Amino acid sequence: MSDRRHILILGGTTEARRLAGELAEDSGLRVTTSLAGRVAQPRLPAGEVRIGGFGGPSGLARWLREQQVDALIDATHPFAGTISFNAAEAAAAARVPLLAVRRPGWEPGPGDRWYPVASLAEAAGLLPALGERAFLTTGRMGLAAFAHLEDMWFLVRSVDAPEPPAPPRMEVLLDRGPFTLDGERELLRRHRVDVLVTKDSGAAATSAKLAAAREAGIPVVVVRRPPAPEGVPTAADPAEAAEWLRRCFPDA
Known part of the structure; x- marks a missing residue:
C-alpha cells in the first residue's frame, strides 16, 4: 500500500490545472484530476486524469472510498452547478475533508453599464x-x-x-x-x-x-453565479488551497 496522500481535484479550470501542477511536484502526494468531459480537447493537468461523471453523490462517495482519497478539492467552474453539491454530499458520506476553490467574482467599476x-x-x-x-x-x-x-x-x-x-x-x-x-x-x-x-x-x-x-x-x-453549498471551507486561489492541504496533513 502506498503511503502517499491521495488528493482528488474536481477540475476543468485554470485554478485546477495550476493546483495539480503544484501538488504533483510533491512526492508525498498522489494527485488525480477529474474532468467532466464536456470539452473535446481539454488542457490536461499534471498527475493522473480521469474523464467522465461519477454517477451522482453516491457514486462519487464510492469512488472516494475505493480509491482511498484523503482529501477532495472542488476546483470546478463557478457555473458547474450540480457537481459542487454532489461533492459536499459525497465528502460528508465518505468522511473526506473537502475544500472549494472559489475564484472572486467580477465587480463593476466606474463607467460600467x-x-x-x-x-x-x-x-x-x-x-x-x-x-x-x-x-x-x-x-x-x-x-x-x-x-x-x-x-x-x-x-x-x-x-x-x-x-x-x-x-x-x-x-x-x-x-x-x-x-x-x-x-x-x-x-x-x-x-x-x-x-x-x-x-x-x-x-x-x-x-x-x-x-x-x-x-x-x-x-x-x-x-450572477448560482448558489454554492453552505459550510464548505473555501480558498480564493491554488496557493490558498495548497496551504489548506498542508494544514490538513502536516506530516505529508
Whole structure:
C-alpha cells in the first residue's frame, strides 16, 4: 500500500490545472484530476486524469472510498452547478475533508453599464431593450435560451462548436482564452457589437471583454453565479488551497 496522500481535484479550470501542477511536484502526494468531459480537447493537468461523471453523490462517495482519497478539492467552474453539491454530499458520506476553490467574482467599476440577472432566460428577456448585435460569451450549452430572438444578431464565442437549438442569426467564433484587451476591442468594433452577455466567471483570463465594453460604452448583461453549498471551507486561489492541504496533513 502506498503511503502517499491521495488528493482528488474536481477540475476543468485554470485554478485546477495550476493546483495539480503544484501538488504533483510533491512526492508525498498522489494527485488525480477529474474532468467532466464536456470539452473535446481539454488542457490536461499534471498527475493522473480521469474523464467522465461519477454517477451522482453516491457514486462519487464510492469512488472516494475505493480509491482511498484523503482529501477532495472542488476546483470546478463557478457555473458547474450540480457537481459542487454532489461533492459536499459525497465528502460528508465518505468522511473526506473537502475544500472549494472559489475564484472572486467580477465587480463593476466606474463607467460600467452592468445589468445583473439571475439566469440566461432573464438575460434573453432583457436583450432586445439593450441592443441588436450581441456578443454572447456564456458558453455553448445555454444557447437555447436565446433561440427565440429572431431579430437579433449574435456573435457566439466558445471552445467547442455549439449545437442547436440556437439563435437563427448567429456567427460562431471558436476560441479559448486568455484574451487581450486589444483583441477584444477589435472584436467589438469589427462585429459592431452593441451589447455583451457574460456569466460572472471571475478570473483575469476572460475579463478583457469587460474593459473593452466599458471603453466602448456598451451595456453588459451579467448572469450572477448560482448558489454554492453552505459550510464548505473555501480558498480564493491554488496557493490558498495548497496551504489548506498542508494544514490538513502536516506530516505529508
